[in-house]
Amino acid sequence: MVVGPSTPVSDQVPLGEEPTEAAAPGRVIEGRSLGQIAWRRLKRDRVAMAGALVIILLVLMALLAPLIVKWLGQDPNGFHTDKIDPATQQPTSTFPFGAFDSKHLMGVEPPFGRDIFSRVVYGARISLLIAFVATLLSVIIGASLGIIAGFFGGWVDWLISRAMDLFLAFPLLVFAIALAGVIPDRAFGLSGDTLRIVLLIFIIGFFNWGYIARIIRGQALSLREKEFVDAARSLGARGPYILVREMLPNLIAPILIYATLLIPTNILFEAALSFLGVGIRPPTATWGGMLSEAVRYYTLPHFMFWPGIAIFVTVLAFNLFGDGLRDALDPKTR
Amino acid sequence: MKRRLAAGVAAGVALTLGLSACGGGTGENKSDTSGNNASTTAAFNVAVDKVFNPSDKKGGVMKFAISSDWDSTDPGDTYYGLSWNLARLYTRALVMFKVAPGTASNEVVGDLAEDVGTPSDGGKTWTYKLREGLKYEDGTPILAKDVEYAVSRSLEKATLVNGPTYFDDFLDLKGYKGPYSDKGKDNPAIDTPDDRTIVFHLKKPYGGFDYFAQLPSTAPVPQAKDTGVKYKEHPVSSGPYMFKSYSAGKGFTLVRNPNWDPSTDPNRKALPDQYDVAIGVNADDVDNQIIAGTIQVDIAGTGVQPAALGRVLGDPTLKARADNPYALRLNYTSINPKVAPLDNIECRKAVMYAADRTLYQQAYGGPLAGGDIATGLLPPGIPGFQKLSVYPAGPDNKGDLAAAKDALQKCGQPNGFATNMAYRAERPKEKALAEALQQSLGRVGIKLTLKGFPTGDYFSLYAGKPSYRNGNKLGLMSNSWGADWNDGFGFLSQICDGRVIRETGGSSNLSVNIPEVNTMIDQAAAETDVNKRNPMWAAIDKRVMEEAVILPGVWAKQVSLRGTETTNVFVNDQYGMYDYLAMGLK
Numbered sequence: 074m075v076v077g078p079s080t081p082v083s084d085q086v087p088l089g090e091e092p093t094e095a096a097a098p099g100r101v102i103e104g105r106s107l108g109q110i111a112w113r114r115l116k117r118d119r120v121a122m123a124g125a126l127v128i129i130l131l132v133l134m135a136l137l138a139p140l141i142v143k144w145l146g147q148d149p150n151g152f153h154t155d156k157i158d159p160a161t162q163q164p165t166s167t168f169p170f171g172a173f174d175s176k177h178l179m180g181v182e183p184p185f186g187r188d189i190f191s192r193v194v195y196g197a198r199i200s201l202l203i204a205f206v207a208t209l210l211s212v213i214i215g216a217s218l219g220i221i222a223g224f225f226g227g228w229v230d231w232l233i234s235r236a237m238d239l240f241l242a243f244p245l246l247v248f249a250i251a252l253a254g255v256i257p258d259r260a261f262g263l264s265g266d267t268l269r270i271v272l273l274i275f276i277i278g279f280f281n282w283g284y285i286a287r288i289i290r291g292q293a294l295s296l297r298e299k300e301f302v303d304a305a306r307s308l309g310a311r312g313p314y315i316l317v318r319e320m321l322p323n324l325i326a327p328i329l330i331y332a333t334l335l336i337p338t339n340i341l342f343e344a345a346l347s348f349l350g351v352g353i354r355p356p357t358a359t360w361g362g363m364l365s366e367a368v369r370y371y372t373l374p375h376f377m378f379w380p381g382i383a384i385f386v387t388v389l390a391f392n393l394f395g396d397g398l399r400d401a402l403d404p405k406t407r
Numbered sequence: 408m409k410r411r412l413a414a415g416v417a418a419g420v421a422l423t424l425g426l427s428a429c430g431g432g433t434g435e436n437k438s439d440t441s442g443n444n445a446s447t448t449a450a451f452n453v454a455v456d457k458v459f460n461p462s463d464k465k466g467g468v469m470k471f472a473i474s475s476d477w478d479s480t481d482p483g484d485t486y487y488g489l490s491w492n493l494a495r496l497y498t499r500a501l502v503m504f505k506v507a508p509g510t511a512s513n514e515v516v517g518d519l520a521e522d523v524g525t526p527s528d529g530g531k532t533w534t535y536k537l538r539e540g541l542k543y544e545d546g547t548p549i550l551a552k553d554v555e556y557a558v559s560r561s562l563e564k565a566t567l568v569n570g571p572t573y574f575d576d577f578l579d580l581k582g583y584k585g586p587y588s589d590k591g592k593d594n595p596a597i598d599t600p601d602d603r604t605i606v607f608h609l610k611k612p613y614g615g616f617d618y619f620a621q622l623p624s625t626a627p628v629p630q631a632k633d634t635g636v637k638y639k640e641h642p643v644s645s646g647p648y649m650f651k652s653y654s655a656g657k658g659f660t661l662v663r664n665p666n667w668d669p670s671t672d673p674n675r676k677a678l679p680d681q682y683d684v685a686i687g688v689n690a691d692d693v694d695n696q697i698i699a700g701t702i703q704v705d706i707a708g709t710g711v712q713p714a715a716l717g718r719v720l721g722d723p724t725l726k727a728r729a730d731n732p733y734a735l736r737l738n739y740t741s742i743n744p745k746v747a748p749l750d751n752i753e754c755r756k757a758v759m760y761a762a763d764r765t766l767y768q769q770a771y772g773g774p775l776a777g778g779d780i781a782t783g784l785l786p787p788g789i790p791g792f793q794k795l796s797v798y799p800a801g802p803d804n805k806g807d808l809a810a811a812k813d814a815l816q817k818c819g820q821p822n823g824f825a826t827n828m829a830y831r832a833e834r835p836k837e838k839a840l841a842e843a844l845q846q847s848l849g850r851v852g853i854k855l856t857l858k859g860f861p862t863g864d865y866f867s868l869y870a871g872k873p874s875y876r877n878g879n880k881l882g883l884m885s886n887s888w889g890a891d892w893n894d895g896f897g898f899l900s901q902i903c904d905g906r907v908i909r910e911t912g913g914s915s916n917l918s919v920n921i922p923e924v925n926t927m928i929d930q931a932a933a934e935t936d937v938n939k940r941n942p943m944w945a946a947i948d949k950r951v952m953e954e955a956v957i958l959p960g961v962w963a964k965q966v967s968l969r970g971t972e973t974t975n976v977f978v979n980d981q982y983g984m985y986d987y988l989a990m991g992l993k
Contacts, residue, residue, distance in 0.1 A: 152766070152846055159765075159773040163717040183713075184769045184839055185846075265856060354857055356842045369835055371691070372714045 107326075107402075114401035121397020127390035135197040142191045147176065149195045150356045153186035163373065179379045182363070183370055192358035193383050199359045200387065203273050204339040210278030211339075212332045215285030220324065222286070223293025224316055233286070240283040249276045250351050269353050273346065277339050285331050292327055296320050326402035333395030337388035344384055360384050444508065449727040454969060454976045454985070456509040460993075462678070462974035467992030469679040470970075472702045474690035476656050478569040481639035482623035483561035486569050489708050491623055492982045496661060496682065498626035499645045499672070501535050501554065501605070502617055504892070506674050506989050508977035513790065513893055515617045518674060519549065519627065519645070523617045530612030530935050531579075535620065537603040542666040543629065544644040551599040553627035556586060559594045561624035563587045566635055571891060573619045579608045587635070614935035618892050647677035658685045678975065678991030691715065694968070698725060703970030703992075708984025709734075710965025716776050719966060728971075731775050734963040734983040735786045736889030738771055738778070738836075740828075740844065741870075741917035742956050743884065745877045749826065753818035755955035758883070759798035760811035763847035767960045770839035777836075778961035780804055784903070784948045786962040788980055789893055791941030797952040811851045823852020826882030829870045832859030837885040840960070844883065855883065872912030883958075884917050892981055895944025896932055903951050904928050918956040 115121055134141065142149060158165050162183045179189040222233035256272055263271055296302060297320065305319050346352040347361030355362070360380040367377035445458040453459050477487040482498045485491065495503065503518040505511055515523050520535040527534065541549035561570050562578075563585035578596035583589055598606040607616065619625075632643045640653045647669075648661035661682040669677070684706070688696070694715035696702040705711075711719055711729075719725045740762075748754045764780045771777030779787075783795035801807040815821055828844060830837040838859065845855040858881070860869040870876050870884040890897030901907055905920025924947055931943035951957060967985065969976050972993050979986035 150842075150846070152843075154766070154769060157769070159769060160775045161717040161720045162713060162769075162773050162776065163721075184773070185766065185843065354859065355838055356845065356857070366835065369713045372717060 111326075111398075111401040115397055118397040118400065120393050121401070124390040124393035124395075124397065127386060128394060131197055131387055131390070132201060134194055135201045138194045138198050141194055145176070145178070145190070147188035147191045149191035149358050150187065151191075153177070153181055153188065156181045156186040157183055162370075180375045182366070182376050183373065189363075189376065189379050192363060193360070193379050195358045196360040196363060196380060196383065197387075199270070199353055199357065200340050200343055200384075203270060203277065203343045204336045207274045207278035207281070207339050207343075208332050208335045210274065211281040211335060212285055212328060214279070215282035216289050216324065216328050218282065219286035219289025220293045220316055220320055223290040224297050224312070224320060226294075230290070234290070237283040237286050237290075240280055241287075243280055245276075245280045246345070248280070249273075249346055250349060252276060266353055266357055273343060273352060276346075277342055281335065281339070285328070285335070288327060288331060289324055292324055293320060296323055330395060330399040330402060333391060333398055337391040337395075340384065340387055340391070449969075451726050451729055452731050454508070454730045455732050455978050457977065458508055458989075459969065459976040460974040462991050462993075463676065464974065464991060464993070465678050465680070467679050467972070468681045468683055469704075469973075469990065469992060470683050470685070470702050471704050471706045471987070472685040472688045472693050472696065473706045474688055474693055475707075476686050479567075479639045480642060480650075480653075480659065481567065481636075482626040482642055483557055483628065484567035484569045484636075484639065485623060486571055488982045489706050489984065492708070492979065492984060492987050493684075493706060494623040494626070495646065495675075495988045496648045497642060497644045497646045497650065497664075498623055499541075500623055500625045501620040503621050503674060504979070504981045506979070506986060508979070508986075510788075510980065512980045515621060516674065518621075518672075519554070519625075520620070524607075524620055526614075526616070526935065528612075530614050530616075530933070531609045533607045533609070533616045533620070535605050535607075537605070538671050539603070540668055540671050541645070542668065543627075544649040544664045544666055546666045547629070548602075549627045549645055550602045551605040552602075553629050554605050554625055555594060555597040555599050556630045556633070557628040558597060558625055559583075559586050560628060560633060570624055571622060573622065574624065577609050577611070577613055577616075577619065579610045586630070586633075612933050612935070614933065614937070614940065615894060615896055618894060618897065621892070647672070647675050648682060651681075656686060658683070658687075660684070675988060676975070676991065678989075697968045697970055700971035703973050704985060704987070704990070705968070706984075706987065708965075708967070708982065710776060710967050713772065713776070716772070716966060719968060720775065725968070728969045730967050730969065730978060730985075731964055732967065732978040732983055733786060733788050733980075734778070734889065734965055735788050735893060735980070736887065736963040736983070737781055737784055737786060738840075738885075738887045738960045738963055739781070739784070740840070740958040740960060741884045741886045741919075742958055743876060743882050743918050744954075744956055745873075746826065746880045746882045748818060748820055748824050749882050751818045752955055753814045754820060754824065756798065757811045757814040757818060757820075757851060758848060758853065759955050759958055760800070760807045760814060761848050761851045761853060762800065762844060762958055763806045764800045764804040764960075766805075766843035766847055767840060770843045771836050771961050771963070775964065776966050778963040781959035781962045783952055783959060784957060785895065785898060785944065786889075789890075789895060789898055789944075790937075791895055791943075791945045793945040793948070795949055795952055797949065798955070806847055806850070808851055815851060815853075823854065825854040825856070827858055827880055828855040828883040828885070829858050829860055829865075829876070829881045830885040831862040831865050833862045840885055866915060867912045870917055871914055873908060873910055875912070876917065886915065886917060888915060889963075889983075895941060895947070899944055899947055899951075900928055900932065902957075903947060919951055919954070921951065921954055921956075924950055 156164055164181055177188050177190065179193065181187060182189050218233050222230040260268060302315060302319055305315050343352060344361030344364065347359040348365040352361060353359050360383050363380035364377060370376050445461040446453050447460055477490050479485045482494050485494065499519045501518060501520045502515050502523050505514040505516050517523060519537050519541060521538050524533040524535050537551055543549060558574055561567060562575050564575065566587055581595045583592060583594050596608045600606065627645055629643055641650045644664045647664055647667045649664040651660040651662040653659040663680060690712050691714055693702060693705045694711045697705060719729050742749055742755050742758055744750055744755065768774060768777050768780050785792050799807060815823060828841050830841045841857045845857060848855055865871065868875065870881055876884065888902050902916050903919045903924055904916065905925055907914045907916050908920060927943065927947050927950065931940055931947065934940040934943060974991040974993055975989045977986055977989065978984065
């Protein structure tokens with residue numbers, strides 16, 4: 074940002090504006106912040122907006138899961154053995170999507186006839202909760218360490234960069250399997266599913282900060298050489314102030330973009346852990362866990378189809394929205 | 408405990424169980440495969456107690472397949488039922504179970520030996536006499552000292568790690584460790600007064616020694632040809648077939664042994680000219696290939712995969728090719744009396760009454776692929792079996808909730824209680840069982856927290872380790888057992904004898920330690936009269952049930968598919984799978 078002679082020297086004015094637009098001659102810029110500009114761009118991107126809509130619906134579905142399930146009357150863990158033929162272990166309905174009827178919108182699963190729709194709806198809670206919070210954790214750790222490394226440089230940078238290398242090289246899946254296997258039933262004052270969820274969030278979030286830290290560090294390295302940082306420094310601003318007030322606002326865009334793209338990765342990772350049986354304990358429904366059970370019954374495609382499509386749609390929605398957000402916030406990368 | 412392969416997509420290798428039947432018969436009748444005991448009409452279950460498509464036609468290449476490898480083809484180093492079944496093609500043990508369908512296979516007959524063993528010294532000494540004219544594949548004669556050597560080398564558990572430990576446990580070895588560790592020393596527990604006589608000396612009397620003598624580890628091994636762990640690549644044949652090629656983990660080929668003399672072997676028909684065994688074929692692909700006819704038998708012998716089950720049972724033509732034999736195995740749940748409040752028998756009874764047995768059955772695959780609802784420990788095929796009704800689960804087998812609530816009242820927990828249920832995480836059926844029990848016990852307020860443990864360490868580190876299971880309050884633990892052969896000793900001794908529980912872990916007995924039962928087991932094991940012995944096992948079964956420390960689940964059954972080209976097909980009750988020795992080709 075150019076700090077022109079007529080502009081009061083302030084560290085607040087330059088913050089929100091894009092240099093190119095601000096420099097356009099003759100245009101009056103009235104309160105159009107970076108956010109507003111990005112929003113206008115985003116609104117024009119139909120694909121991204123569709124992704125956002127799906128995400129909102131999914132979040133609503135997860136939040137309202139108990140109500141939805143209560144309304145349809147099928148407990149996600151309730152057995153409907155009358156819907157399954159005991160000898161063949163197949164749903165009794167001859168409809169292609171297995172025991173599909175008005176009560177069981179997506180059919181029932183062998184061997185106990187649990188309602189797949191209710192389980193998919195409840196599975197969204199686990200998947201989204203873990204993905205969101207784990208992403209938040211990764212972003213907080215990664216962005217903080219990335220800015221610090223990029224801004225201070227020297228031995229701080231060296232230390233943090235080596236830590237990044239370490240975490241990037243970490244055999245995360247193997248570690249997650251091992252840790253989830255040995256974790257006791259009660260730890261840190263938590264127990265049962267709560268403990269498993271917290272643990273999964275920790276594993277997924279804590280070991281994934283390396284990527285985002287690396288990206289942010291690179292951005293911070295170039296930012297700290299920018300004139301406005303020099304200006305702030307020459308006016309006597311000190312490290313922490315520059316970090317938070319000068320650098321961070323300029324890094325919001327890459328952080329947001331990266332977070333949106335990390336969420337689907339984390340959903341897949343959680344599904345993979347559940348698929349391998351080290352995630353949430355049964356009978357709590359998770360998409361990955363349902364998929365893993367469905368593999369044994371691959372001749373009943375509906376059993377695998379619904380949790381599979383749920384993961385697919387969620388990941389796709391986040392990816393589309395994330396792409397759109399990047400285009401909107403950072404048009405140069407388009 | 409004999410092992411079996413679990414060929415599921417998600418499951419790994421499963422420990423198994425064995426089978427049992429009565430034994431101790433004598434006689435050497437050639438297996439009878441004619442008359443009323445045979446059928447040529449394809450129908451569901453026809454090969455369970457009859458010979459399907461009886462034939463004496465020789466020739467053809469028999470194609471066997473299996474999804475994962477088993478422990479070893481070395482007769483002294485194997486503990487899988489399928490392997491014992493298969494080993495009879497290329498080895499001959501001292502004695503064998505009669506090759507016949509139904510209960511006829513309970514009879515033990517001579518194989519290398521002319522007849523079953525002769526006990527003396529009150530059951531502490533057993534003598535066998537070999538037939539004349541026995542030869543190896545290279546034409547050299549089979550001598551009694553080769554049998555002694557074979558049994559001695561099977562004691563070397565540091566080298567040959569897989570086999571059963573009956574000879575280690577029962578022979579009066581006087582410190583002898585085996586021919587690798589104690590080079591040049593003679594095994595003091597086995598004498599060979601001449602080339603055709605072999606005498607075993609036991610530490611204590613045991614009436615069922617013929618069951619040990621039928622183990623593949625009594626098949627002769629010439630000392631000069633023993634290559635230790637590599638012997639499995641070419642076990643020297645004493646049977647009708649010998650190894651032509653062997654590829655570790657991929658398969659092997661058996662061809663006719665020119666030096667096998669049918670006149671010395673009344674038990675084997677040896678119909679095919681060759682056996683091709685393919686290892687590592689995808690489990691679902693094995694099912695599909697059997698349906699298509701390009702493979703004749705899935706030698707894992709554990710039935711079709713869940714994916715093929717609906718297809719097989721839903722198609723009348725395929726169903727007519729299927730059989731539904733008992734695996735003579737009990738899938739059950741151990742109830743830990745060392746964990747409060749299950750230390751109170753009334754609370755244990757509440758679990759017994761509240762469990763929905765139909766859900767238990769459903770978890771294991773339903774009435775055909777899963778098994779029959781069990782009312783006691785001994786499966787119906789075991790001699791001495793008595794149907795028990797200690798804790799009836801209501802008229803529809805869905806549990807007796809009134810009785811359960813009554814028991815909870817007496818236990819002082821009228822509103823139920825909370826406890827943990829352990830299961831093997833890699834086993835989908837056990838996971839389903841845990842969910843089923845959680846559901847059905849929840850009806851009377853017994854709340855289960857489900858805990859999956861790694862299958863490989865389930866007995867050594869978790870449920871099987873007393874300090875772990877008691878310290879972590881594992882109240883219920885899924886479990887499974889089958890004996891190595893059809894007899895009460897093999898079935899009950901390892902899961903009902905409290906003295907086999909080790910503080911260091913590893914025992915399959917997770918919950919039973921009743922001094923009275925321990926004594927009853929000793930008495931039954933020493934009894935040499937089979938007709939007195941069998942009722943004694945039934946009494947032990949009842950006594951353990953009364954203590955409510957085992958919730959019986961299902962007596963396992965499976966849905967197996969006959970190959971399109973096979974003849975002489977029947978299920979051998981001793982293995983709970985098709986008899987691989989008798990089968991021929993059209």
